[in-house]
Amino acid sequence: MLNVTRRHLMALASAALVSGAVMGTAQAQETIKVGVLHSLSGTMAISETTLKDVMLMLIEEQNKKGGLLGKKLEAVVVDPASNWPLFAEKARELISQNKVSAVFGCWTSVSRKSVLPVFKELNSILFYPVQYEGEESERNVFYTGAAPNQQAIPAVDYLAKEEKVERWVLAGTDYVYPRTTNKILESYLKSKGVKAEDIMINYTPFGHSDWQTIVADIKKFGSAGKKTAVVSTINGDANVPFYKELANQGVKATDIPVVAFSVGEEELAGIDTKPLVGHLAAWNYFQSVDTPENKAFIEKWKAFTKNDKRVTNDPMEAHVIGFNMWVKAVEKAGSTDPDKVIDAIVGVEVPNLTGGTSKMLPNHHITKPVLIGEIKEDGQFETVSQTDALVPGDAWSKYLDGSKDLIADWKDLKCGNYNTVTKKCGA
Amino acid sequence: MTSLRRLLQAFVLLIGMVSAVVAGPYEDALPKFAADSYADTEAAIGAVAGSGHAQALNLVEALRDGRLMVGAGQVYIRDAAGQFVEAATGRSMEAPVGAKPVRVNNRVRRAVEAALGSMTLLSPDAGIRLDAARAVFRSRDAAALPTLEKAIGQESDAAVKGALESARAAVLLAKPDASSSDKLAAVETLRARGDQDALALLSSLPEGTPAGVSEAAIKAAEGIRSRLALWNAVQNVWYGISLGSVLLLAAIGLSITFGTMGVINMAHGEMVMIGAYTTFLVQEAIRTHAPGLFGVSLFIALPLAFLVAGLIGILIERTVIRFLYGRALETLLATWGISLILQQGVRTIFGPTNREVGTPAWMSGALEIGGLSLTYNRVAIVIFAFAVFATLLLVLRYTSLGLYVRAVTQNRRMAGSMGIRTNRIDALAFGLGSGVAGIAGVALSQIDNVSPNLGQGYIIDSFMVVVFGGVGNLWGTLVGAMTLGIANKLLEPYAGAVLGKIVLLVAIILFIQRRPRGLFALKGRAVEA
Numbered sequence: 001m002l003n004v005t006r007r008h009l010m011a012l013a014s015a016a017l018v019s020g021a022v023m024g025t026a027q028a029q030e031t032i033k034v035g036v037l038h039s040l041s042g043t044m045a046i047s048e049t050t051l052k053d054v055m056l057m058l059i060e061e062q063n064k065k066g067g068l069l070g071k072k073l074e075a076v077v078v079d080p081a082s083n084w085p086l087f088a089e090k091a092r093e094l095i096s097q098n099k100v101s102a103v104f105g106c107w108t109s110v111s112r113k114s115v116l117p118v119f120k121e122l123n124s125i126l127f128y129p130v131q132y133e134g135e136e137s138e139r140n141v142f143y144t145g146a147a148p149n150q151q152a153i154p155a156v157d158y159l160a161k162e163e164k165v166e167r168w169v170l171a172g173t174d175y176v177y178p179r180t181t182n183k184i185l186e187s188y189l190k191s192k193g194v195k196a197e198d199i200m201i202n203y204t205p206f207g208h209s210d211w212q213t214i215v216a217d218i219k220k221f222g223s224a225g226k227k228t229a230v231v232s233t234i235n236g237d238a239n240v241p242f243y244k245e246l247a248n249q250g251v252k253a254t255d256i257p258v259v260a261f262s263v264g265e266e267e268l269a270g271i272d273t274k275p276l277v278g279h280l281a282a283w284n285y286f287q288s289v290d291t292p293e294n295k296a297f298i299e300k301w302k303a304f305t306k307n308d309k310r311v312t313n314d315p316m317e318a319h320v321i322g323f324n325m326w327v328k329a330v331e332k333a334g335s336t337d338p339d340k341v342i343d344a345i346v347g348v349e350v351p352n353l354t355g356g357t358s359k360m361l362p363n364h365h366i367t368k369p370v371l372i373g374e375i376k377e378d379g380q381f382e383t384v385s386q387t388d389a390l391v392p393g394d395a396w397s398k399y400l401d402g403s404k405d406l407i408a409d410w411k412d413l414k415c416g417n418y419n420t421v422t423k424k425c426g427a
Numbered sequence: 428m429t430s431l432r433r434l435l436q437a438f439v440l441l442i443g444m445v446s447a448v449v450a451g452p453y454e455d456a457l458p459k460f461a462a463d464s465y466a467d468t469e470a471a472i473g474a475v476a477g478s479g480h481a482q483a484l485n486l487v488e489a490l491r492d493g494r495l496m497v498g499a500g501q502v503y504i505r506d507a508a509g510q511f512v513e514a515a516t517g518r519s520m521e522a523p524v525g526a527k528p529v530r531v532n533n534r535v536r537r538a539v540e541a542a543l544g545s546m547t548l549l550s551p552d553a554g555i556r557l558d559a560a561r562a563v564f565r566s567r568d569a570a571a572l573p574t575l576e577k578a579i580g581q582e583s584d585a586a587v588k589g590a591l592e593s594a595r596a597a598v599l600l601a602k603p604d605a606s607s608s609d610k611l612a613a614v615e616t617l618r619a620r621g622d623q624d625a626l627a628l629l630s631s632l633p634e635g636t637p638a639g640v641s642e643a644a645i646k647a648a649e650g651i652r653s654r655l656a657l658w659n660a661v662q663n664v665w666y667g668i669s670l671g672s673v674l675l676l677a678a679i680g681l682s683i684t685f686g687t688m689g690v691i692n693m694a695h696g697e698m699v700m701i702g703a704y705t706t707f708l709v710q711e712a713i714r715t716h717a718p719g720l721f722g723v724s725l726f727i728a729l730p731l732a733f734l735v736a737g738l739i740g741i742l743i744e745r746t747v748i749r750f751l752y753g754r755a756l757e758t759l760l761a762t763w764g765i766s767l768i769l770q771q772g773v774r775t776i777f778g779p780t781n782r783e784v785g786t787p788a789w790m791s792g793a794l795e796i797g798g799l800s801l802t803y804n805r806v807a808i809v810i811f812a813f814a815v816f817a818t819l820l821l822v823l824r825y826t827s828l829g830l831y832v833r834a835v836t837q838n839r840r841m842a843g844s845m846g847i848r849t850n851r852i853d854a855l856a857f858g859l860g861s862g863v864a865g866i867a868g869v870a871l872s873q874i875d876n877v878s879p880n881l882g883q884g885y886i887i888d889s890f891m892v893v894v895f896g897g898v899g900n901l902w903g904t905l906v907g908a909m910t911l912g913i914a915n916k917l918l919e920p921y922a923g924a925v926l927g928k929i930v931l932l933v934a935i936i937l938f939i940q941r942r943p944r945g946l947f948a949l950k951g952r953a954v955e956a
Contacts, residue, residue, distance in 0.1 A: 041771055043880050045779040163533060174925050204924040207884045209875045210673070212666040212805070213919045223623040225631025237884075240781060240876045248802040250793055254537045255565075270781020270876060275791075278533045374532055377493075384465070384532045 031074040032067075032336055034059055035094035037105025037115070037126075042082025043207070046236065047315075048107050050266060051129060052077060054316045055104050057304040058323045068330055076100055084114045091115040095122045101336035102127065102326055104319055109133060109176045116141070125338050127326065129318035131261060131283075133180035137395035137408030137416035139342060143365045144322035145315060146284050147393035148184050152231070154370040155259045155282035156185060158385050159229045160192070163257060167198045167228040169218050174203040178233035181261070185231060187399040198226065208238045211245035219249065222256045230258040239263050240271055243279075253278025253374070265311035268379040276375045284354070284368040285317040286381040291355040311379075317353050324350040325360055346411045356390050363408035363416075365393030453480035457515055460490075460529050461497045468529060469538045476542035477570065482517055484546050490529060491539045498526030541566030548578045553587055560590035564624070567601035593620050597628055600644075603635055610640040618647035622798065626651045658798025663916050669805040671912025672812035673871065675905060677885040678892035679816060680864035682904040684740075684857055685893055688836070690748055691759045694766040695889060696882025698740060698861045702732035702868020703877045704773060707782045722787045725869055732865040739769075740861020744854045752853075766882070774879040784872040808870050819863060820901055832856045836899065895935055897945030906946055911935075 036055045038048035059073045067073055076098045080087040087106065094100045095118065102125040106112045109132050119126050119140040131146040159165040170185055172178025182201055189199060200221050202214060222228035234242055239262070246258065252275075259280040265287050268276075287298065297320065302308055329345035330336050345360050352358045358366045367390035373381030396403040396417070405421045407413075415425035452474050459471035472490070475483045486504060489495040494505040495514070502514040503526060511520045531539070544562025547555050548571065556578070563571050575595050582588040596613035599605045605613075617625040629648040632641060677699060684692045706728040713720050713727070720727070743765055751758045790804045823829035831852045834842040843849045868881070875881060888911075896907025911931065918927035942948070 040779075041774065043883075045774060046781065046878060046880075049779045202923070205928060207880070208924060209884055210666075210670050212669065212802075213663070213916060214924065216662065216666075216800075217920070219623060223627035225627050225629075237781075237876045237878060237880060241874055244786075244874060245802075248791065248793060248804060249800060254533050254540060257533055266780060270783050270878070272783060272785055278536055382530060382532070 031072045032069070032330075033074050033076050033098055033100040035091075035098065035100035035103035035105065036075055036077045037080060037087065037090055037094060037103050038107065039082040039111075040077075040079040043236065044082040044107055044111075047266065050313070051104075051107070051315060051319055053305060054301070054319050055323070057301065058320065060304075061300070062323075062327060068327060069334070069336070080105075080111070084108075084110050087111040087114045088118050091118045091126075092122070095119075095124045100124070101330075101338075102341070104129070104322065106130070107315070112141075113176075123338050125326070125341060127319070127322035129315045129322060131314070133177045134184075134393075134395060134397055135180060135400070135403055137363050137365070137410070139364075139410055139414075139416065140338070141364060142322060142325070142345065142360065143393065143395075144318040144325075146368060146370075147365055147395065148181055148397055149394045150284060150368050150370055150391050151261055151282050152181050152185055153188055154387065154391070155261070155280070155372060156188065156231065158282075158372045159231075159257065159259060159280075162385070163229060164227050165229040165257075166194070166226040167200075167221065167224060168194065169200045169202065169221055169228065169230040170233070171202045171204070171214070171218075171230055172233035173206055173208070173235040173238060175206070175235070178203065178235070181233050182231075184397045184399050187401075191399065204234070204238065206235070206238065208234075209241045211242045212249075215242075215245045215249050215251065218256065219251060228256050230256060232258050232260040233262060234260070235262050236267075239267055243271055243276055246279075247275030253280075259372075264313040264315075265380065266313045268375065269311060271379075273375055273379045274377055277377055279375050280372055280384075281375070281381060282370065282372050283314040283381075284370060285312075285314045285352070286371055286373050286383055287312045288373070288376075288380045289354050289371070289383065291353065293351060293355065294353040297353055321350055321352055321358050321366065325358075325366075329360075342410070354386075358390065361392055362411040363393070363395040364410060365395055367392045451478055451480065453478035453483060454515055457502045458500070460495065460502045460514075461500050463497075463530065465530070465532050465534055468531070468535050472535070472538040472542050476546055482514065484543075486514055487539055487542050487546065490531065490535075491543065493528045493531075495529045496523070496526040497529055498523035502529075537566070541568055544568075545571035545574060548574045548591070549581075553584045556582075556584075556587045557590055560587060560594045563594040564590070564597045567597045569598055569602045572598050572602070589620075592616055593625070600628060600636075600640075601633060603633065607637045607640055610637065611643055614640060614643045614647050618650060621651050621654055623655065626655065655798055662799055663920065664913060665799065665801065667913030667916035668909065669809055669912070670916055671909040672809040673874070674888055674892050674912055675816060675908035676808070676812045676867035676870055677864070678889040678896075678904055678908055679812075679819060679901070680860040680862070680867065681889045682893045682896070682899075682901060683819075683832075683860035683863065685890070685898065688853065688856055688860075689755075689898075690752075690857070691755055691762065692748075692857075692860075693759060693762040693886065694743065694769060695762075695861075695864055696884070696886035697766045697769040698736040698864035698882070699868040699871060699885055700773065700879065700882040701736045701739060701769070702865030703784065703872040703875075703881055704777065704782070704868075705732040705735050705865065706869045706872045707777075707784050707877050710785055721785065722789065724785075725787065725790075725873075728869045729866050732869045733862040734865075736865025736868070737858040737862030740864075741854050741858040743861075744857035748857065749850070749853065766886075770879045770882075777879075779879065782877040784877050786873055790873065804873050808873065811870050815863065815866065816901070816905055822859075823901065828852075828855060828859075832859075891932075891935060893945075894939065895945055897947035900945075900947040903945055903947035910946075 036052050038052045039045050040049055040052060056075055059075045062068060063072050076094060078090040078094060080090045094103055104127045106115060106128050107130050112128055116138060124140060126141045127144055128141055129144050131151050134147040168189060170182040172182055186199055218230060257280055259282060261282060263281050264283060298312055301312055302310055325345055325348050328348045328350060329341045333340035333344035346362050347360060349357050349359045354369050356369055358368060360366055369390050370387045371383050372385040373383050376382050395408040396406040398404050405419050406417050407420055408416045409418060418425050456471040456474035459467040472487060475486055489504040496503045496505055503520060503523060504512045504514050511522050513520050540562045544559045544566060545568055547559040550556050575591060579591045582591055593616060596616040599609050599613040617629055626648055629644045632644055681695045684690050709728040709731060710724045713724050747761050748758060751761060786804060790807055793800045793802045823832060831847050834847060835849050835852045839849055892907045892911060893904055896903030915927060915931055918930055922930055
């Protein structure tokens with residue numbers, strides 16, 4: 001019984017593989033393929049599924065405009081299932097089997113680190129749309145999300161200036177992004193004269209659900225007589241129980257505000273936001289931003305998903321910018337050859353959704369505005385502060401000993417970690 | 428067109444000048460709301476609150492509720508019925524075109540809270556007076572002092588009076604020109620109050636506080652700190668009981684399927700998830716059809732969650748698990764597969780994002796007892812967990828189903844020979860375990876994400892509880908859950924959440940080495956069966 005099923009399955013699977021490969025070669029002549037590498041199952045599906053949808057929308061829209069270089073674009077969607085090693089396998093499959101011209105994908109830093117060697121080895125292009133910890137610049141990767149200087153540092157500056165915060169709780173999930181961001185923030189705060197005893201750092205496991213002790217600790221830490229704020233790099237699912245506990249223990253934004261770097265419109269959709277009014281988030285885009293570009297985008301998105309309640313968020317905007325930059329670079333290079341596109345894309349400018357024009361920098365990061373928003377009752381954000389000019393992303397933080405002398409420049413220096421003191425690449 | 432506009436501007440200017448002649452601080456402050464600047468709004472709130480104008484309270488309340496509108500440079504108040512009133516005159520108006528609510532941020536919210544506090548100290552409603560006293564306690568607004576004195580003089584409610592006196596103490600300590608004796612009395616009031624807020628106030632006295640007062644404050648703060656440290660230990664034990672009851676809820680269904688039937692059911696967590704989604708559906712239905720029932724939505728969800736999860740459990744037992752009895756490894760893999768199917772199924776139907784399950788009003792907020800703060804939702808879950816435990820114990824002890832289940836557990840073949848349909852009992856017991864997991868989901872929807880991954884977070888902990896407590900024993904599950912919960916919460920403040928969990932796991936591994944059958948091992952023939 002079991003054997004028969006297994007054999008059937010094998011036959012089915014190989015049939016699917018063969019037909020997939022045949023179809024692949026048959027269509028390769030007419031279309032330009034774009035890889036979409038986002039988890040559609042597993043823990044990260046909550047965030048990444050939306051990004052897959054956005055890519056499909058952008059590709060459909062580009063095809064309506066007549067495609068690219070006279071060819072139609074074709075999306076190749078794979079599901080790495082929130083499994084980090086599978087990201088590398090799927091990336092390899094996209095590049096070597098499906099022959100995609102560029103890949104848009106990844107969310108967590110660990111998934112990005114897992115696909116890096118593949119993109120280097122096979123020389124392809126990855127657009128990474130999520131805010132991350134920085135300390136990286138690769139020739140084959142374009143970082144369209146925020147670096148720490150485009151999110152974390154301006155948020156802390158806002159709290160210090162507007163809310164007169166003197167005591168800081170840095171709370172995060174225990175993995176690379178919060179740890180690096182908090183290291184940068186701790187060093188930055190100390191450079192601003194904040195004493196060590198006024199900084200509390202706390203890490204919790206992924207999916208932590210019992211926040212009673214930590215929220216009580218935060219309350220205690222906040223009762224030392226100095227204005228206290230929480231800087232949260234808590235990731236994904238752990239946020240909902242965290243905010244619920246804050247609300248239940250009566251921690252209000254007017255007393256101890258929480259500024260989050262991983263909580264956007266999508267995450268708030270699962271929470272009753274009334275007790276959270278006034279807590280903050282720092283991003284480069286909010287759905288509530290009132291510009292004609294954003295209005296048009298939201299309308300298109302709702303029409304595409306056929307759902308009036310779907311929200312938009314920051315990583316989606318990053319994909320919009322990244323995709324438009326890639327399209328422009330391909331047009332400029334007249335080819336989808338990765339080497340030509342990598343050379344052509346630096347300096348490309350496209351309008352973002354907040355009314356400015358973002359530019360691809362030689363360090364493969366982009367310029368973005370920094371927005372601080374307060375949570376409103378309807379789960380949207382009210383922008384309470386916005387930088388006047390766009391902030392260029394730093395690949396290497398100025399506030400860490402190991403990286404303050406490093407710069408990345410893929411245009412002239414052709415190096416992702418050039419040491420300005422020793423004048424050497426890779427030191 | 429231009430001339431018309433100029434004429435209009437001149438007219439507006441004229442009106443402005445005329446009203447400026449008769450205007451007080453209230454009217455002067457109004458245009459600041461239209462400036463769309465947080466700093467101006469904040470300043471205007473202070474001016475309005477101090478103006479004593481008849482409309483002042485109404486205006487600040489409107490601002491708090493997002494009903495203060497600005498259109499064409501004028502300020503309007505929208506009342507609850509949606510009618511517009513001109514803020515300056517109180518006259519009813521047509522809704523102005525393009526009017527937008529005045530924007531607020533935390534700074535403005537704090538100012539609103541402080542202003543409302545000082546304006547409502549003499550309100551006839553005791554609840555409002557209590558809120559007002561607390562607001563003044565936070566704002567320490569010296570201007571509120573005379574009203575505060577008057578309010579204390581005529582207050583009859585003891586709780587409100589206490590709050591008013593704390594507020595006066597806070598104002599006096601912050602006021603530079605208050606006398607030393609007043610300040611010392613204030614320190615004493617706060618010392619008697621003895622909570623975290625008092626501690627915060629005492630440890631942040633402004634510069635220029637007389638030396639005697641600072642010393643008294645430092646001493647009082649010390650006293651409060653040592654008192655709070657004691658309460659803190661109690662609080663940690665409470666957190667432990669609360670975590671323990673969550674573990675108990677998650678594990679108790681498993682203790683039936685795994686403990687008494689020996690089925691390693693990796694899909695147990697998904698039954699919890701299904702219970703949570705049932706709660707979501709019930710609330711959705713209530714929101715659209717009968718909003719008045721929202722307060723009891725959880726009680727409606729309980730039997731439904733039990734039924735839905737229980738039926739799915741029976742379905743799984745009948746279609747998959749019954750073919751695999753006695754083959755533990757294959758059961759494990761099969762149920763693991765089922766758990767993935769259920770997760771992806773829910774993800775396909777409801778989408779990958781979290782679903783919002785509301786908390787009824789009676790479960791929000793916290794109860795303060797001495798230095799303890801007990802959040803109502805946790806109290807409810809602790810009570811609920813024990814109720815479920817007791818019910819299950821009674822079912823197993825006193826019903827015929829319970830008798831059959833126990834008989835099958837102890838000796839399957841003998842029970843079969845006595846005429847018990849063991850097949851049917853297996854299915855029912857599995858359904859019971861799954862149903863209990865479903866009602867655990869109703870409770871967990873109140874404190875955790877309602878997402879397809881909900882169950883995964885609990886499956887490991889549940890197995891840990893059942894194995895630690897002793898397989899096949901409900902009491903073992905209770906003691907196991909409470910021990911793990913309390914140990915976890917006592918470790919957390921010292922070791923941190925990550926390390927605490929590791930320490931606990933290592934301790935359990937060592938314990939299982941010593942006593943492989945857990946805390947309460949079943950003895951006798953059942954062990955060999």
